[in-house]
Amino acid sequence: xxxxxxxxxxxxxxxxxxxxxxxxxxxxxxxxxxxxxxxxxxxxxxxxxxxxxxxxxxxxxxxxxxxxxxxxxxxxxxxxxxxxxxxxxxxxxxxxxxxxxxxxxxxxxxxxxxxxxxxxxxxxxxxxxx
Amino acid sequence: xxxxxxxxxxxxxxxxxxxxxxxxxxxxxxxxxxxxxxxxxxxxxxxxxxxxxxxxxxxxxxxxxxxxxxxxxxxxxxxxxxxxxxxxxxxxxxxxxxxxxxxxxxxxxxxxxxxxxxxxxxxxxxxxxxxxxxxxxxxxxxxxxxxxxxxxxxxxxxxxxxxxxxxxxxxxxxxxxxxxxxxxxxxxxxxxxxxxxxxxxxxxxxxxxxxxxxxxxxxxxxxxxxxxxxxxxxxxxxxxxxxxxxxxxxxxxxxxxxxxxxxxxxxxxxxxxxxxxxxxxxxxxxxxxxxxxxxxxxxxxxxxxxxxxxxxxxxxxxxxxxxxxxxxxxxxxxxxxxxxxxxxxxxxxxxxxxxxxxxxxxxxxxxxxxxxxxxxxxxxxxxxxxxxxxxxxxxxxxxxxxxxxxxxxxxxxxxxxxxxxxxxxxxxxxxxxxxxxxxxxxxxxxxxxxxxxxxxxxxxxxxxxxxxxxxxxxxxxxxxxxxxxxxxxxxxxxxxxxxxxxxxxxxxxxxxx
Ligand code: SF4
Ligand code: SF4
Numbered sequence: 143x144x145x146x147x148x149x150x151x152x153x154x155x156x157x158x159x160x161x162x163x164x165x166x167x168x169x170x171x172x173x174x175x176x177x178x179x180x181x182x183x184x185x186x187x188x189x190x191x192x193x194x195x196x197x198x199x200x201x202x203x204x205x206x207x208x209x210x211x212x213x214x215x216x217x218x219x220x221x222x223x224x225x226x227x228x229x230x231x232x233x234x235x236x237x238x239x240x241x242x243x244x245x246x247x248x249x250x251x252x253x254x255x256x257x258x259x260x261x262x263x264x265x266x267x268x269x270x271x272x
Numbered sequence: 273x274x275x276x277x278x279x280x281x282x283x284x285x286x287x288x289x290x291x292x293x294x295x296x297x298x299x300x301x302x303x304x305x306x307x308x309x310x311x312x313x314x315x316x317x318x319x320x321x322x323x324x325x326x327x328x329x330x331x332x333x334x335x336x337x338x339x340x341x342x343x344x345x346x347x348x349x350x351x352x353x354x355x356x357x358x359x360x361x362x363x364x365x366x367x368x369x370x371x372x373x374x375x376x377x378x379x380x381x382x383x384x385x386x387x388x389x390x391x392x393x394x395x396x397x398x399x400x401x402x403x404x405x406x407x408x409x410x411x412x413x414x415x416x417x418x419x420x421x422x423x424x425x426x427x428x429x430x431x432x433x434x435x436x437x438x439x440x441x442x443x444x445x446x447x448x449x450x451x452x453x454x455x456x457x458x459x460x461x462x463x464x465x466x467x468x469x470x471x472x473x474x475x476x477x478x479x480x481x482x483x484x485x486x487x488x489x490x491x492x493x494x495x496x497x498x499x500x501x502x503x504x505x506x507x508x509x510x511x512x513x514x515x516x517x518x519x520x521x522x523x524x525x526x527x528x529x530x531x532x533x534x535x536x537x538x539x540x541x542x543x544x545x546x547x548x549x550x551x552x553x554x555x556x557x558x559x560x561x562x563x564x565x566x567x568x569x570x571x572x573x574x575x576x577x578x579x580x581x582x583x584x585x586x587x588x589x590x591x592x593x594x595x596x597x598x599x600x601x602x603x604x605x606x607x608x609x610x611x612x613x614x615x616x617x618x619x620x621x622x623x624x625x626x627x628x629x630x631x632x633x634x635x636x637x638x639x640x641x642x643x644x645x646x647x648x649x650x651x652x653x654x655x656x657x658x659x660x661x662x663x664x665x666x667x668x669x670x671x672x673x674x675x676x677x678x679x680x681x682x683x684x685x686x687x688x689x690x691x692x693x694x695x696x697x698x699x700x701x702x703x704x705x706x707x708x709x710x711x712x713x714x715x716x717x718x719x720x721x722x723x724x725x726x727x728x729x730x731x732x733x734x735x736x737x738x739x740x741x742x743x744x745x746x747x748x749x750x751x752x753x754x755x756x757x758x759x760x761x762x763x764x765x766x767x768x769x770x771x772x773x774x775x776x777x778x779x780x781x782x783x784x785x
Contacts, residue, residue, distance in 0.1 A: 164367075173368050219535075222334070222548060222617045223617045223618070223619035223620060224334075224335075224548070224614065224615055224616060224617040225613040225614040225615070225617070225618070226462070226471065226613065226614075227613075228460045228601070228611070228613035229464060229469035229470060229471060229610075229611040229612050229613035230464065230611075231471055231611075235309060238601065238613075239618060241622075242618040242619035242779055243619045244619075244620060258462075258464075261457075261462065261541040262461055262462035262541065264336065264461075264538035264539060264540055264546070264548070264615075265536055265537075265538055265539075265548075266388075266539065
C-alpha cells in the first residue's frame with residue numbers, strides 16, 4: 143500500500159475529480175481521512191502499490207496536487223558514500239553528486255514495492271518507511 | 273633487489289631527498305597536494321612544472337578490507353586466566369598468543385546477531401570509545417587458575433589496541449557482475465540477475481599503489497594514514513600479486529588514535545560482517561620518474577569484468593574495463609549499457625588525501641622511505657587440495673528424459689515408467705528447456721481428469737549449469753525444496769539432469785549446508 147495526500151484548490155474542489163479518476167483508471171482507493179470545503183480540500187488515501195504511480199499521474203493531470211509522504215530514508219550521518227546502492231536503483235533515485243557523495247531523491251523512489259537498495263547497504267543507512 | 277635499486281638511482285637523479293622534504297615539513301614550507309589535484313596540474317602545465325612545484329602528493333582509498341583486524345591485550349585479571357575462548361559483544365575473538373593477547377577478526381559474526389554485527393563493528397565501537405562486553409573461558413592451570421571472566425571494557429582499558437591488517441590497499445580489484453537468473457549477494461555487493469548491474473572496488477587513479485606501481489616509496493616502514501590515525505606499512509600483504517597488477521599491503525597502526533569516520537563496521541547481506549578502512553599514503557616526488565607514475569589517469573588503469581554468478585575459483589572474465597569507464601557509472605556489457613557503482617567510497621578516499629595533505633602541511637606528519645621494498649614479481653598460488661578434486665555438476669550429471677509440449681499425458685506417463693524416473697524435462701524442437709513435469713504432477717493430473725500436458729507443465733524451473741560445484745547445487749535444491757535440477761548450457765539447451773539422490777550418493781548426504 144502507498145499513502146498519498148491529494149490537495150484540491152478552490153476551483154478543483156467543485157469538480158468531481160476523484161470519482162472521475164477512479165472510474166477512468168479503474169483503481170480502487172481507500173480514503174483514510176478527508177477535509178473538504180468551498181475553499182479547497184485534502185484527502186488522504188491508500189492505494190495498492192502497483193497502481194500508485196498511475197493514480198498519482200492521473201490526479202496530477204487533472205490539476206490535483208499529489209504528495210507522496212516519505213517512503214524511504216537515508217541516514218546521511220551513517221552513509222559512507224560508498225555507492226553500493228547506486229547501481230541497484232531502477233529509478234535513479236540514488237545518484238552520485240559532483241563531490242562523489244551519494245544522494246537519495248525520495249520523490250522518485252518506489253518505496254516498499256522495490257526496496258532493492260536496502261539490504262545492499264553495508265552500513266544499514268537506508269530504511270523503508272511505512 | 274639491491275642491484276635494481278642502484279640502477280633506478282643511477283638512471284634518475286633525485287631532485288629532492290627525503291631529508292630535504294622533512295626539513296621543509298618542519299619549516300612549514302612544504303608543497304603538498306592531494307594526488308588528484310597534482311594530476312590536474314600535470315594536465316594543464318605539464319609534468320616538468322608540476323614536478324618542480326610539488327614535493328609530495330597524497331593518495332587514499334576507503335573500502336571494505338576483509339583481511340583486517342585488531343590485536344588487543346586485555347591485561348591480567350586477579351586471579352589470572354589463560355584465555356582459551358573469548359567474546360566481545362558475543363563476537364568470538366580469536367586467540368593468537370599467550371594468556372591475554374587476542375585478535376578481533378573483522379569478518380567473524382556475532383553468535384547472537386549473526387551477520388548484522390561482527391568483528392568490524394566491535395573494532396568500530398571500541399574506536400568510538402564505547403563500552404563493550406567482554407567474556408572469556410579457560411580450562412585453568414596452576415599458574416592461571418581462573419576459568420571464567422566477564423567484564424566491560426573500553427579502548428582505554430586495553431594495554432594495546434593495534435589495527436593489524438594482513439591485506440589492505442589492493443592496487444585494483446575486479447568489477448563484478450552476475451549472469452545467473454537470480455540475485456546473488458557477494459562480498460562485491462548485491463548483484464542483480466542477468467548482468468543488470470555491476471559493482472567495482474578501489475579508488476583507481478587516487479589509490480596508493482596505482483601511484484607507485486613499482487613500489488619505490490611504498491614498502492616496509494612507510495608511514496601512512498590509517499583509519500584516521502598514523503600507521504606503518506609492514507610489507508607486502510597476503511596474496512600480493514605484483515605480476516598481475518594486484519599488489520597489496522600489510523599495515524598496522526595504533527587504533528586508540530583512530531577515528532570512526534575512517535573505521536566502519538559493515539555487514540554484507542548473505543556474506544557476513546567486514547570492515548571499511550581508510551588508508552592514505554604520501555608519495556614523495558623524489559625524482560621525475562616517480563612524479564610521472566603519480567600522474568597516471570583512470571583511463572590507463574584497467575581491471576576485469578568478472579561473472580560472479582559462476583561459483584568457481586576461475587570465474588569467467590567478460591571484458592577489460594578502465595577505471596574511467598567504471599567511474600562514469602555506466603558499463604557496456606554484451607552490447608547493453610548497465611549501471612555500475614563502487615563498493616568503496618570515492619568521496620572518503622578524496623577526503624583522506626586532503627586530510628593527509630593537511631597533516632603534512634601543518635607539520636604533524638613527516639615522511640619515511642621504506643627500509644625494505646615490496647617484491648615486484650610473483651603471484652599467489654591456489655590452495656593445494658589433496659583430498660581429490662572437488663565435485664562439480666558435470667561429474668555426475670546424467671542423461672535427462674525429455675518430452676515435448678504437444679505430447680499426451682498418457683505417453684509421458686508411460687515414458688516415466690519405462691525409464692524409471694521421476695522428472696521429465698519439457699523442451700522445444702531445439703532441445704531448449706521450456707518446463708518440467710514430475711511423476712507427482714502426472715498422478716495428480718490423471719486423478720483430476722486433466723487431459724493435456726500443457727496444463728500441468730511447471731514453467732518456473734530452477735536449473736544448474738555444468739561447471740557449478742555440488743555444494744551450490746545442493747543448497748539450491750534444499751532452498752526450493754525440490755529434488756532435481758535440469759542441467760542446461762548458456763543457450764538453455766538441456767545437457768542432462770542432476771538429482772538430490774545423485775548428490776547424496778556421492779557425498780553421503782553431507783552437503784545440505
Ligand atoms: S527502494 Fe528501489 S527505487 Fe527506492 S531508492 Fe531503493 S532501489 Fe531506488
Ligand atoms: S550503500 Fe549505504 S553507505 Fe553506501 S552509499 Fe548507499 S546508503 Fe550510503
